Amino acid sequence: MNIGALHSILLVLSTVHAFQYNQLAQYIDEHQEDYVEALRDWVAVESDSSNVLRRSELHRMMEMVAQKLQQMGGSVESVDIGEQELPDKQRLALPKVVTAQFGTDPTKHTLCVYGHVDVQPAKLEDGWATDPFNLTEINGNLYGRGASDNKAPVLAWMHAVEAYQKLSLELPVNVKFVIEGMEETGSNGLEAMILAQKDSFFSDVDYIVVSDCGWLSRRPAITYGTRGNCYFLAEVRGPKQDLHSGVYGGTVIEPMIDLIGILDTLISPSGKILVPGIREAVAPLSDDEWRMYQDIEFDVDDYKNKIGVSKLMYNNKVDLLAHKWRYPTVSIHGIEGAFSDPGTKTVIPSKVCAKFSIRQVPNMDPAVVEKKVSEHLHSVFAKRHSPNTLTVSMVIGAKPWLADIQHPLYEAGKAAVKRVFSVDPDLIREGGTIPISRTFQDVTGKSIIMMPIGGFDDGLHSQNEKISRFDLSDFCFLSVVLFLQMLTQQLKKNTRGRSALDYFSESY
Amino acid sequence: MNIGALHSILLVLSTVHAFQYNQLAQYIDEHQEDYVEALRDWVAVESDSSNVLRRSELHRMMEMVAQKLQQMGGSVESVDIGEQELPDKQRLALPKVVTAQFGTDPTKHTLCVYGHVDVQPAKLEDGWATDPFNLTEINGNLYGRGASDNKAPVLAWMHAVEAYQKLSLELPVNVKFVIEGMEETGSNGLEAMILAQKDSFFSDVDYIVVSDCGWLSRRPAITYGTRGNCYFLAEVRGPKQDLHSGVYGGTVIEPMIDLIGILDTLISPSGKILVPGIREAVAPLSDDEWRMYQDIEFDVDDYKNKIGVSKLMYNNKVDLLAHKWRYPTVSIHGIEGAFSDPGTKTVIPSKVCAKFSIRQVPNMDPAVVEKKVSEHLHSVFAKRHSPNTLTVSMVIGAKPWLADIQHPLYEAGKAAVKRVFSVDPDLIREGGTIPISRTFQDVTGKSIIMMPIGGFDDGLHSQNEKISRFDLSDFCFLSVVLFLQMLTQQLKKNTRGRSALDYFSESY
Structure with missing residues (x-):
């Protein structure tokens, strides 16, 4: 294929892409209210994994996840991951891990979406302005425990798949889901499950995406490390x-x-x-890191004001980011x-x-x-x-997790963010812990990307956790676009012997 | 009156006493079940004065106290003692103080009984074996928050008056009650009320008795000081x-x-x-105190075992008692x-x-x-x-409180204990705080005696607080006998110009 032909193909591809983008964006916009209602149903479940007295709620939450994925036509499994031992030596059933698969085309890349639907504890008397388990909208923000961490992001990925389905568009990638219910207490039982299914469920997974994090500022971000x-x-x-x-x-x-x-x-x-x-x-902090931190959009005073303190532990950006990450x-x-x-x-x-x-x-x-x-x-x-x-x-x-930001997966992620938000994302790390990123990396050897879904001021783990109503759509759209971007990456890499052009000529 | 005549009078008195003792003791024994039921009704009220969310229960508790005293025919008043200011500057009505009077004979001594019916917080999940607000009997012990501190003792004094009434025996003393609902949080408002009524309700009070404490060992005790x-x-x-x-x-x-x-x-x-x-x-610890502490019945090892620790802060009796009191x-x-x-x-x-x-x-x-x-x-x-x-x-x-143990009131108390339990009581102090003892002493200038009603292992302020079923009767009887002993003291002192013989010849 000569350069001219390649150019034409990319042009066609770009046109088709643009058409799909518009269709998907419109569909997502029109269904914002449905997404709010779906989130409301999920937030109403007090799926606090740290409180053994709420375990039945957690089991119910996992069943709701499985039902949702089944209704979407996925191939769904609720995986028994055994029991946990409590400090008093009693044993308690862990919430099942729900896995699902959409598409089994061996010529497509397979993206596995990880998320969790358990939440941190929350009580009205802790200082919540609204009932933490009754999603309440105030000025476009949807307040509720787990709204941003991590129920809305999980739903966003599901709604992304659903959007393709409802528009009868073929998914550009095979999509798998791994949804757990013990993240807030250390993902008890999940590592063993990943190990056990390393050569089955995870064998054809090419990339893993995790959306259990937030932006650092008003600038979109992609996360390449967690503590x-x-x-x-x-x-x-x-x-x-x-x-x-x-x-x-x-x-x-x-x-x-x-x-x-x-x-x-x-x-x-x-x-x-x-x-x-x-x-x-x-x-030790490397010079490269130091330089990278210097360029990240982060206002120390804003951060200080947001927290509401007169002094932070460090008063310059690099020290502060370094001690955060x-x-x-x-x-x-x-x-x-x-x-x-x-x-x-x-x-x-x-x-x-x-x-x-x-x-x-x-x-x-x-x-x-x-x-x-x-x-x-x-x-x-x-x-x-x-x-x-x-x-x-x-x-x-x-354990902490750190990714290779030179990997093409990160190119796809960056391009997706740019397409949706018209700006290059900051590459950031996360001070919090998503244990599973490290486990995925260690067990499967696959690349993981963290695509933050949720604002920088969502109040994870604290009172009045919220997600913006508009984020629900934007991030659903981001999910959709990442699927397409991965197709572009696939074209560039052509790792499976099939070009994106083949795909588009078959589909459209 | 010659010596022979006095001797005859005392003999008569003693015979009459003995007759009354037996009548009263029998009545009290026969009504043990009623006393348990009365306690059950009171324990069922979560009158936790430290929790503002339970304030309505506390108000209800005070109403029950007033009702009980009214039913007994007392002259009852529910005294408004104002409001308390919460840390958030909100104002909350204090529970009323209930006062009552039985008998107004100016020729008799007047004993004022102080007690409280508010309780410490309690939750099943703190480690209670039974619902703390449902009085539960196990092996003769009655478990419930406030059972020993201070609801049963308050009831014992009321039932003592009631026993005289039911048997149509004249009360040897005038009896007054001051029952409050804020003791566990520092008797907020009570001091001002005592000051305000110093020259009215308290003007004719000769002695004050408080039963908000416990024995130190299996040997009965009278308490002369509190921290x-x-x-x-x-x-x-x-x-x-x-x-x-x-x-x-x-x-x-x-x-x-x-x-x-x-x-x-x-x-x-x-x-x-x-x-x-x-x-x-x-x-500083005086030599007299040191000697007195040496003689008190107190087994350091028992104390250690009861608490369940391998080592105490001090390993000898005097140091331990001194640091307790x-x-x-x-x-x-x-x-x-x-x-x-x-x-x-x-x-x-x-x-x-x-x-x-x-x-x-x-x-x-x-x-x-x-x-x-x-x-x-x-x-x-x-x-x-x-x-x-x-x-x-x-x-x-x-503030702490310390009484003069040479006062005749203590002689009456010791004799009452000896009559009921056939043993001399230990004179002890109390590590806990009954703020009102000090206030009574400072404001009224009257003598106060603390007559412990409740076992040494009742678990005040901790999980599984209880009182023995048999203590309910014994202590009711002790209250009854103290009334009579005060009469004997009155005879000895003859402070009101009227002999006990006059009293007995009128009554019987």
């Missing part, structure tokens, strides 16, 4: 039961005071991790077993369990972190000569 | 709202880490209060606003409020303690250079 997370429980047990602080105070060594004493040795006021052997493992940190989330309600209870809690986590970055190893933290806490606890007992356990140990 | 309590809130506020610890961790100075840092400066692992200026105010201590009760549920939420709480208290003993002054604690915490917080804001407030500032 991992080691989540710890440090429990101090003392008296048989809670005691009256008047009656017993002064005679017993209080577990709460022991616990506060050891928690105070984790991190300094200036953010330095004090656990020996943690900081030493961190990969590629350095570890300690967060202390809370204490279970102590008095946490309003009021003035005069209790000596008998058993208190602190929850804290250390974010993981290359080249940290969760197994080493677990050992170092446990050794450190037991060492400082021993110095207190307390009769109470300390138990340290790491209940989540998720 | 006070300064209850503090230390709130650290940072970001506008809770943040995702993955997304923001490492860039913000976390309020929870600041709070833990300052809490860790309150008390050493060995129980030494580290706030400057607190320990200096404490009255007459030295201050710091207890850290919990943190509001942090993650306290089961599960693994990855949150950076934006606003966290620690609750801790410092028990007060002679000669500490809550106003000074407030100043010292606030100065200390602000000082250590300032050294952290945090952009977050710290607010320290003392929400309870209750």
